[in-house]
Amino acid sequence: MAHSPTNSEIGLENNRRSLPPAYESPAGSRDWSFYPRNGMHCHFQKSPKSKIRMFNKANEAKAKSWLFRGKGKRSNLSDVELKTWKSAFQSGESACESRTLIYQKYGDICDVVGWGSSATILLSRKPQEWHPHIHSFYAIKVFRRLPGVSETAYRRPIDAEFSISSPLRHRNIIRTFELIEIDSGVFGEILEYCSSGDLHTLVAARGQLENEEADCFLKQLMRGINYIHEMGIAHRDLKPENLLLTSNGCLKISDFGTAECFRLAWESDVHMTTTRRGSRPYVSPEQYLSQYFDPRLADIWATAVTYIAMRTGRILWMVATTEDENFRDYIADRQIGRGYFLIEDTCSVASRCVIYSMLNADYTGRPLSNEVLHSQWLQEIEVCTDAENGQV
Numbered sequence: 001m002a003h004s005p006t007n008s009e010i011g012l013e014n015n016r017r018s019l020p021p022a023y024e025s026p027a028g029s030r031d032w033s034f035y036p037r038n039g040m041h042c043h044f045q046k047s048p049k050s051k052i053r054m055f056n057k058a059n060e061a062k063a064k065s066w067l068f069r070g071k072g073k074r075s076n077l078s079d080v081e082l083k084t085w086k087s088a089f090q091s092g093e094s095a096c097e098s099r100t101l102i103y104q105k106y107g108d109i110c111d112v113v114g115w116g117s118s119a120t121i122l123l124s125r126k127p128q129e130w131h132p133h134i135h136s137f138y139a140i141k142v143f144r145r146l147p148g149v150s151e152t153a154y155r156r157p158i159d160a161e162f163s164i165s166s167p168l169r170h171r172n173i174i175r176t177f178e179l180i181e182i183d184s185g186v187f188g189e190i191l192e193y194c195s196s197g198d199l200h201t202l203v204a205a206r207g208q209l210e211n212e213e214a215d216c217f218l219k220q221l222m223r224g225i226n227y228i229h230e231m232g233i234a235h236r237d238l239k240p241e242n243l244l245l246t247s248n249g250c251l252k253i254s255d256f257g258t259a260e261c262f263r264l265a266w267e268s269d270v271h272m273t274t275t276r277r278g279s280r281p282y283v284s285p286e287q288y289l290s291q292y293f294d295p296r297l298a299d300i301w302a303t304a305v306t307y308i309a310m311r312t313g314r315i316l317w318m319v320a321t322t323e324d325e326n327f328r329d330y331i332a333d334r335q336i337g338r339g340y341f342l343i344e345d346t347c348s349v350a351s352r353c354v355i356y357s358m359l360n361a362d363y364t365g366r367p368l369s370n371e372v373l374h375s376q377w378l379q380e381i382e383v384c385t386d387a388e389n390g391q392v
């Protein structure tokens with residue numbers, strides 16, 4: 001196996017260039033294993049996060065301040081209310097018909113597993129009918145409703161996200177099961193649950209991923225992207241935080257909150273877009289410069305930035321404009337046909353020309369997802385058996 005230089009070696013060999021920022025390490029490390037063997041590999045989490053933990057004190061405090069109480073201020077959800085709400089789910093006895101329905105279909109709420117700017121993610125577990133000690137797990141994305149927001153304004157983005165994500169069926173896309181009223185005027189999506197967290201947490205904990213592991217994740221990601229692009233959907237916020245992992249290394253694209261439809265089923269032309277979307281380090285340069293651009297090619301750019309993050313543990317640049325020193329260095333190198341040191345030193349020879357084409361500052365020169373998948377590099381990447389067999 002070729003030697004992959006460490007970040008410190010990269011820094012020593014390339015002091016003419018400043019290194020872009022590294023991912024910050026999370027508070028806890030992860031018990032993730034990767035085994036390459038005879039051209040094949042497997043990756044898995046040794047001890048998946050406990051799925052039976054009830055609300056703990058820290059989570060409860062966060063839940064209390066965040067949860068779904070749209071009508072009032074954060075503090076309006078008292079301890080008593082929170083307990084009542086949890087017990088309503090857990091007992092299945094509730095004045096709210098929809099909560100009883102959620103309990104019957106998806107089991108009781110056992111944890112709060114995520115907080116975002118607009119939603120809280122709860123975890124539910126339901127015993128299998130054929131074996132009471134084996135559970136199915138679901139993520140419930142409860143959309144936060146701010147005080148004073150009208151029902152129309154609250155529902156519009158939720159309905160848009162659900163209409164885009166609910167028809168998608170692919171092993172590398174998080175399945176969206178249902179949109180349901182959780183509490184009076186507050187809605188939640190029932191989603192497939194991934195027990196091993198997101199790719200950002202894994203990369204930050206490990207520093208950088210081995211070639212084979214990063215390649216496996218990339219091919220799975222490209223398959224998911226190719227599928228949604230064929231369906232006329234661009235994700236528009238691809239980044240490691242939105243790529244979830246099962247305990248055996250199957251990658252799934254999540255969060256379609258900023259996704260957009262660029263082509264309806266009966267159309268053949270792609271609608272160009274005008275709106276800049278996504279997280280700054282992953283936003284393609286044309287979104288700062290062009291009036292119209294192809295949203296599919298913005299996804300391709302973000303995918304290449306994500307791949308380099310997997311290989312190096314670093315974000316290529318904070319923003320893809322000439323204000324950013326790292327981006328200026330990259331463009332200067334590419335304009336004279338020179339390789340960019342971080343890519344040259346960490347990516348295999350086979351991958352470099354594909355990565356450079358995906359990171360073409362001129363979006364019209366970038367490959368589409370099926371062209372990336374048909375490149376020799378991607379064709380030769382082995383996706384591990386467990387990931388190939390991921391549940392649809």
Ligand SMILES: [Zn+2]
Nearest residue numbers: 216249383384
């Ligand atoms: Zn794999």
